[in-house]
Amino acid sequence: MFWRKKNKAAEQAVVQEPEVIVSEVIEESIAPAPEAVVEETSIPNEIPPVEEPVVEETLAEEPVVEETLAEEPVVEEVADEEAPVELVKVELPKRTLTQGFKAVFSRIKFDVENLEELEDVLIQADFGVQAAEDIVSEVKSRAKRAGARTEAELKQILTELLSEKLSRTDSALNLDSGAQPYVILVVGVNGAGKTTTIGKLANYLVEGGAKVTLGAADTFRAAAVEQLETWASRSNSEVVKPNIEGQDPAAVAYEAVEKAIANGSDVLIIDTAGRLQNKQGLMDELGKIRRVIEKQLPISEVLLVLDSTTGQNAMTQAKAFTEVAAVTGIALTKLDGSAKGGIVYAIQDQLDIPVKLVGVGEGINDFGFFDAKDFASGLVGEK
């Protein structure tokens, strides 16, 4: 997956005593934001990925890393799965849907031929009519084949089906694209949670010992730059701001790349203004930002931030942003509410874009990596 070229000592420290660091962070985030929902369960998970600093570059510089290697021969996969499994647990929406599913199975007598209520529940979780129909018919045929009779059996079939369809090998954050700093471009519609997601992600990377620079290329929304600055100071990362108000965002992005290279950052995260996908002019602007960055560095990740309360329009968003900005992953935010974000099923299925991050609150640690199995069992209420 990822790692950086320096700060080996710091990293060792983090790896050895994650508990200490974590608790500090909790206190910090509580102090400025008493309202913030800091889910304790999410904390330990932030750390494991740190333990996999296994990248060629590091080897050359630091022989110590080889020891780490020996301890942890399994490189990416382990970390990827570890992180998501527990992190996704914090999602509250599962409970709601769990009730929905329970209602289905308790009210109707189980009958493979009569799964309309299952379809309803899926529609209510924003899967969309088509996906809901497809899933139901697949569940039906699998149940028939397996001779499933009981509620538990049916639930298991559904869980397996969902997790199967949602599982992919590329749902980890891609941070080994070659040239450093790794550039993450964050895009999305207005109010999806881009800046907050960046703050959390920056903090996570900094905790792992990476040097992070943030590029404030949202020069449109009032106080967006200041909002990012606040996150930068919370997460101990640097921020590159526009020189004048309302500066061309592409210019800010360009300067951010220059600065990140100059200050030896490991990761550069660029914030962009929220834009509705049908605004051609704004989408063109995004294309320009992307091209300008690529003049200096390859982009490792283009994250589309998607509000999980969004309905079927999320598909249009994903399509449009992919067209302009070549989206490589989705950050599904606000999953701590009552929304279930079922539309990502259709998006992964049809557009082949993996969900990578999940946001579950306003606290700096309220995020995790997406895990298909957990998502599926959470939805169905199987644990």
Add this chain to the structure above:
Amino acid sequence: MFGNLSERLVETFKGLRAKGKLSAADIDSTLREIRRALLEADVALEVVKTFIAAVRERALGDEVSKALNPAQQVVQIVQEELIVILGGEARRIQFAKNPPTVIMLAGLQGSGKTTLAGKLALWLKEQGQTPLLVACDLQRPNAVNQLQVIGERVGVPVFAPEAGNGSGNPVNVAKDSIKHATQKQFSVVIVDTAGRLGIDEELMKQANDIRKATDPDEVLFVIDSMIGQDAVNVAKAFEDGVGITGVVLTKLDGDARGGAALSVAQVTGKPILFSSTGEGMDAFEPFYPDRMASRILDMGDILTLIEQAQKSFDEQEAMAMAEKMAKDAFTLEDFLEQMQQIKKMGSIKNMLAMMPGAGKLKGQLDNIDEKEIDHTEAIIRAMTPKERRDPKILNGSRRLRIAKGSGMTVTDVNSLVNRFEQAAKMMKTMAKGGNPGIPGMPPGMGRAAMPKQNKGKAKKGSKSGNPAKRAAEIAGIQPPKQGNAGSSFGLGG
């Protein structure tokens, strides 16, 4: 992936129109399509269910069986019912007898409250009010700052004693703001609150405390028009937790169909007062239930389109043209004239974008080359009047001259002449009542010649006198369905 409702209904109605009477089964299959369209527009399932049941009842009644075109009637009922739910109780902001009028904004994170506060302040200011913005979102980093910047932009003072970013008590700020407003004689107080989740009891209680502290005349629930099925849960939570008096729909300038509007209106029974429609601070307007109904059903703005088309097509000219065509006297001059009329209607792309379901045709729309009309015009203008009237005399040297004169190639000239001949032939057939295929017509060209011809034909009892339909045909985009959608729903001319 999915066709729009109009298309699917046309499919459903095929062969139905001839019947004149709808059976219960016909109505059910129509309603199934409508149900699907509503769900795809993100109307909440429970709302869809009650809605469809209500429509079905009306549709099975006398009203429909006696109607001239029952299928049309069903759609009519659907639209009427939608409008009833969306705007049953249309009203404006209620102002307090003794100022200040207090308006409190509440909603989920990212629904657009802070921006909306600014828009509302500007709108009120233009109405002659003296609004005061109050920064009670002390949670999101720099929300206070954002409101201050917005206040500056719209020229409205902002009451922000706390810097926010997690410190300060919003209830106290709200309380103090009322005192401040009374003292300084502001007529309206707009309280911006932090975004909160419906299931977050603590924050909902805080919102309720702000409400108690300020005793607002309006509590506006701000909701993103892109929200999905969760809209019902969220709306219920805010209605129960804070108690709302009205709804504001934001980000309507996006391409979401906005079914949430219907869910929220139905679930809360509260009117939608405003919609927010763009990035600018003035992109804010009263809510129009009829437009929203069409949008949810994905019917497109057919009425506007037709109006526009009718403006540019002169009826009499069209008649004369049709006669000419019937007599085989259609010349390149007429062809040119038609093209100019098309241009009068404005950009073809823009016009097509107004068609129902056009959002899905974005890619195809981009392929239309508006330049092609200009090129054709250049070629025709490079001809002598005699050549225009009788293209048969165009020999090689004339063609070369025309090509040079118009800056095009001889191949371009040749293809134009060929297309013209085919078009003329086709029109002749059509004018005589035939229904030819449309051979070799590139977008923006051959079909450009058709509108007038159709118009004339309509007088002779043809089925298409609808300019909207022709507009769709210009680009060769799903020609008959689009147009029919309008006419078969009784929305078109």
